[in-house]
Amino acid sequence: MGKYCIGIDVGGTTVKLGIFEQTGTLLRKWEIPTRTEHNGCNILTDVAISIRRTLEEMGIHFNEVGGAGMGVPGPVARNGFVPRCVNLGWGACYPARDLSLMLDGLPVLCANDANIAALGEMWQGGGKGYDDIVMITLGTGVGGGVVVDQKIIAGRHGLAGEIGHTHARDDETEYCNCGSRGCLEQVASATGIVREAKRFLDSSGDESVLRDIEESRLTAKDVIDAAKAGDGLAMEVVECVGYYLGRALAQLALTIDPEIFVIGGGVSRAGQFLIDIIQKYYEEYETLSEDRPLIGLARLGNDAGIYGAARMVLD
Amino acid sequence: MGKYCIGIDVGGTTVKLGIFEQTGTLLRKWEIPTRTEHNGCNILTDVAISIRRTLEEMGIHFNEVGGAGMGVPGPVARNGFVPRCVNLGWGACYPARDLSLMLDGLPVLCANDANIAALGEMWQGGGKGYDDIVMITLGTGVGGGVVVDQKIIAGRHGLAGEIGHTHARDDETEYCNCGSRGCLEQVASATGIVREAKRFLDSSGDESVLRDIEESRLTAKDVIDAAKAGDGLAMEVVECVGYYLGRALAQLALTIDPEIFVIGGGVSRAGQFLIDIIQKYYEEYETLSEDRPLIGLARLGNDAGIYGAARMVLD
Numbered sequence: 338m339g340k341y342c343i344g345i346d347v348g349g350t351t352v353k354l355g356i357f358e359q360t361g362t363l364l365r366k367w368e369i370p371t372r373t374e375h376n377g378c379n380i381l382t383d384v385a386i387s388i389r390r391t392l393e394e395m396g397i398h399f400n401e402v403g404g405a406g407m408g409v410p411g412p413v414a415r416n417g418f419v420p421r422c423v424n425l426g427w428g429a430c431y432p433a434r435d436l437s438l439m440l441d442g443l444p445v446l447c448a449n450d451a452n453i454a455a456l457g458e459m460w461q462g463g464g465k466g467y468d469d470i471v472m473i474t475l476g477t478g479v480g481g482g483v484v485v486d487q488k489i490i491a492g493r494h495g496l497a498g499e500i501g502h503t504h505a506r507d508d509e510t511e512y513c514n515c516g517s518r519g520c521l522e523q524v525a526s527a528t529g530i531v532r533e534a535k536r537f538l539d540s541s542g543d544e545s546v547l548r549d550i551e552e553s554r555l556t557a558k559d560v561i562d563a564a565k566a567g568d569g570l571a572m573e574v575v576e577c578v579g580y581y582l583g584r585a586l587a588q589l590a591l592t593i594d595p596e597i598f599v600i601g602g603g604v605s606r607a608g609q610f611l612i613d614i615i616q617k618y619y620e621e622y623e624t625l626s627e628d629r630p631l632i633g634l635a636r637l638g639n640d641a642g643i644y645g646a647a648r649m650v651l652d
Numbered sequence: 653m654g655k656y657c658i659g660i661d662v663g664g665t666t667v668k669l670g671i672f673e674q675t676g677t678l679l680r681k682w683e684i685p686t687r688t689e690h691n692g693c694n695i696l697t698d699v700a701i702s703i704r705r706t707l708e709e710m711g712i713h714f715n716e717v718g719g720a721g722m723g724v725p726g727p728v729a730r731n732g733f734v735p736r737c738v739n740l741g742w743g744a745c746y747p748a749r750d751l752s753l754m755l756d757g758l759p760v761l762c763a764n765d766a767n768i769a770a771l772g773e774m775w776q777g778g779g780k781g782y783d784d785i786v787m788i789t790l791g792t793g794v795g796g797g798v799v800v801d802q803k804i805i806a807g808r809h810g811l812a813g814e815i816g817h818t819h820a821r822d823d824e825t826e827y828c829n830c831g832s833r834g835c836l837e838q839v840a841s842a843t844g845i846v847r848e849a850k851r852f853l854d855s856s857g858d859e860s861v862l863r864d865i866e867e868s869r870l871t872a873k874d875v876i877d878a879a880k881a882g883d884g885l886a887m888e889v890v891e892c893v894g895y896y897l898g899r900a901l902a903q904l905a906l907t908i909d910p911e912i913f914v915i916g917g918g919v920s921r922a923g924q925f926l927i928d929i930i931q932k933y934y935e936e937y938e939t940l941s942e943d944r945p946l947i948g949l950a951r952l953g954n955d956a957g958i959y960g961a962a963r964m965v966l967d
Contacts, residue, residue, distance in 0.1 A: 410942075469808055483907065490800055490938050492909025493784055494943045497905040504899055504937050513842025516939035584819055591814040592798065592907055622819050624831035626727075628809045 341397055342650050343405035343443075343458075345384060345436075346450060346642030347371065349424035352384055355643035356395065359403060360650060363460045365395065366643060377426035385439035404444035404650030405533075406452035408642045410594035412495020417447050420495075434458025439552060446649045448641055451498055452489045457645030458599045462637040469595040472635065473500060473582075478514075479522040479529075483593060486652070500589070501526065505581045518634040526582045527557035527604050534560045534574045545570035574616060575607075583618025590623045590630050601635025608634065656712055656760075657965050658720035659701060659772075660751075661765060661935075661957030662686065664739035667699055670958035674718060674966060676776045680710065681958060692741035700754035719759035719965030722748060723768040723957045727810020732762050732955025737809075759838065761964045765957055766813055767804045769916070772960030777952040778914040786910045788815060788897075789952065790919035793829075794837040799910060803967070805908075815904070822898045832843065839896045842872035842919050849875045851891045860885035876922040890922075890929060898933025905938045905945050917949025923949065 341364075346353040355366040369387050372379040383545060384407075392402070409432060411422035416431045420650065433447035455464075455472035464470035468487050474480040479501030483490040490497050501522035502515045509519035523529050526648075534547060534555060546563050547555065547570060563571035586598055612632055623629050637644055656679075663686060670681040684702050687694040690830075707717070726737035726748060726896040732748045742887030748762035749964065763771075769788035770779075773880050779785035789795040800807040805812050816837035817830045824834035838844050849862060849870060859880050862885060878886035901913050915927065927947055940945050952959055 351962065373920065413838075481907075485800065485805055490908060493911045494904050494905075494909055494941055494945065496938070496941060496944065497909035499909075501901040502940055504907045517937055533813050534701065543868075548964055588818040589907065590809075590811050592796075592812065593805060593810035594809055596808045622832055623811070624812060625814055625817055626809055629811065630809065 339403040341400040341402045342581070342647040343388060343402060344643030344645070344647030345405060345407040346348055346381065346453070346646055347384070347407060347409050347425060348450070349373065349410060352380065353639065353643050354384070354387065355640070355647060356391065356397070357644075363615050363640070363644070365391065366640065367391065371425065373424070373426040375426070376428065377406070377422070379528040380425060381436050385436060389441065399441050399443055402539060404446065405436070405440065406453065406646030406649035407436065407445060408448045408450035408485050408646050409447060410450050413449050413551060414495070414596060415490065415491065415537075416475070416503070438541040439622065446648060448489060448491065448646075449495070449498075450505050451480035451634045452482040452533075453645030453649060454480075454497070454581060454601065454641035455484050455599070455645065456489055456648050457637055457641040457643070458601065458635050459484050459487065460648040461644050462641060463599040463601070463633045463635045464597055468600050469593075471589050471593060471595045471630075472599045472601060472633075473526055473586075474602035475527065475600065476602035477527055479526045480512075480602070500585065503585060503588070505585060521581060521585050525578050525585075530557040530560050530574065530578055530604065531555050531576060534571070537570055537574050541570060543570045547571055557604055558606070561604070561611065565607075575611070576642060578615030580618045583615045583620075584617065586621045586630075586632065587622035590619075591625070595630050597631040597633050599633055601641065605634055654716040654718040654787050655963040656717045658703060658717060659958030659960070659962030660722040661700070661961055662695060662724050663765070663767070664688065664725060666953065668958050669699070669702060669706070670955070670962060671710065671712070671963040672701045672959075676959075678955070679931070680706065681955065682706065688738065688739070688741040689888075690741070690744065692737070694754055695740060696747060696751050696754060700751060703755060705857065713754050714758055717758060719761065720751070720755065720758060721768065721964035722751065723765035723766050723961050724762060728762050728764050728806065729810070729949075730806065734762070738899060741865030754960065759824060759858045759965060763806060763961075764810065764813075765802055766795035767797040768913070768960030768964060769795075769956035770799050770960065771804055771815070771957035771963050772952055772958070773914045773916065773950050774799050774802065774862060775963040776959050777918070777956060778950045780910055780949045782906075782911040784909060784910040785912050785914050786904050786945075787914045787916060787952075789917035790915065791917035792842055795917070800908070800909075801912070814885075815900065818900060818903070820900060836900050838898060840893050842902075842904060844869050845872040845875050845889065845893055845919065848892055849886070852885055852889050854883060858885045861885055872919055872920070876919070876926070878924055880922075885945060890926070894926065894929030895933045898930045898939045899937075901930065901934045901947065902937035905934075906940070910945050912946040914948055914950050916953075916956065920949055
């Protein structure tokens with residue numbers, strides 16, 4: 338086992354890369370564009386060339402590197418098989434095997450990007466010091482990752498941690514992208530918060546600073562900032578979001594019972610203000626024990642993926 | 653490691669015991685009464701004496717036994733600490749440590765009874781051949797157990813697998829024993845099915861064979877049997893139960909994603925008839941992938957606990 342490890346987080350627009358010491362110190366991070374054209378056939382080659390060049394610049398030899406972990410935006414089977422990765426243009430492939438061949442046989446592991454973000458937060462982020470965490474990422478969608486005993490629970494059909502598509506709301510009338518109706522993502526993602534705010538604005542006659550913002554430009558941040566500033570209507574929206582999130586966390590506590598929930602993604606920049614609202618409803622729906630999983634904030638932001646990817650190769 | 657292992661399932665009325673070969677063959681099983689008086693101070697002694705006597709009868713020496721596993725009806729911490737076990741009269745204790753001392757230092761492990769039932773079904777029951785299962789027990793209440801990579805997910809606060817208390821129903825008006833409202837257990841347990849049937853009988857004017865049964869004697873089996881025989885009102889009840897169960901399984905698929913769900917407990921004697929109804933709603937709420945966890949029936953009945961307890965000591 339070498340002294341260093343490499344984390345790779347392949348997104349639809351950029352690939353994030355990091356060289357870490359195995360102790361968890363990030364030595365260098367950088368990004369390259371994700372070339373999704375031609376079925377994404379250049380992505381792994383670009384990654385391999387960029388890693389080779391960077392290691393050379395840093396004076397690190399392959400035999401000093403324990404391995405590389407790679408997160409991809411799609412399901413990954415236990416043997417590394419990726420059936421498809423729509424955002425990258427990939428069809429069926431074995432990206433870890435292929436990247437390993439391009440890196441002199443360096444051990445490479447591949448996992449789903451939401452799952453490795455959870456592992457990263459466990460290693461050096463909001464879940465540091467804990468072995469069992471569930472991470473919820475509130476971004477454009479709602480993602481999740483489950484880590485038990487420092488290991489990702491990847492599931493058997495690529496569905497583990499797909500918390501955004503668990504059912505939250507009986508009275509939802511619109512359909513989710515997944516084809517179901519009433520998913521947590523429909524109310525608790527950034528997109529969901531904006532939609533919820535528009536519904537409140539349409540159905541209520543109350544004054545609100547949100548009425549001063551052009552509807553097409555309204556963001557989740559606007560809603561949360563207005564709520565923090567005491568806007569009554571915005572507060573109702575955030576309470577609604579916190580209600581469904583708190584209830585979802587209670588369900589997870591009563592299923593997996595981690596040490597801590599780590600809330601990340603753009604929406605989590607609302608900070609302790611949002612956590613407190615979630616906590617209230619969480620306690621209302623988890624009444625079996627007052628000794629229950631904590632709720633905390635993610636700390637690594639967009640770097641969670643490279644941290645978790647690098648952490649993968651340490652086992 | 654010896655040739656045999658012992659499974660102990662401590663219930664509020666009887667303690668079930670079994671001597672197994674480590675290959676999974678049950679050689680002998682028996683029961684003794686659970687003496688819950690005096691804070692249950694006799695329970696472990698009774699178990700130890702009964703095991704010693706049985707091993708002697710069978711001509712098995714302690715050095716041929718790898719260990720004993722014990723399930724108890726309450727939360728068990730990772731170090732074996734049991735904060736309380738109301739049904740047994742126990743306060744804070746370390747039952748595995750104490751039983752080990754009474755059995756010549758034989759290794760003894762302790763876990764929650766619903767969790768070991770899941771492990772038992774994985775070993776020799778409805779989940780045989782699978783490493784990742786979630787078991788749902790539909791009895792007086794609704795219990796659950798989560799097994800990943802052949803290991804129980806016990807959780808950090810004794811809450812893992814408490815699926816019966818996840819939220820299922822927004823419009824529930826009565827409170828659950830746990831203090832919450834709308835728990836899965838309130839609709840999907842044997843008790844819940846009877847209550848649901850009474851509600852349908854009260855609010856509907858439809859004919860039903862259930863009206864010929866005295867209300868205080870109505871059982872979940874009556875409701876299911878009537879539904880199987882084509883009774884329209886009973887069928888509505890079973891559809892309602894299957895709806896909430898199917899949705900709950902979808903949530904678990906999107907969180908833990910096991911290979912198979914194993915449905916046990918008295919209500920599961922409804923068999924494939926019930927599974928088919930659950931499956932319909934399960935597919936409606938898990939739309940991310942058509943490749944999803946299977947749903948099957950438990951096979952070990954009341955023996956699941958001793959099987960799982962014995963299996964615990966094989967790791």
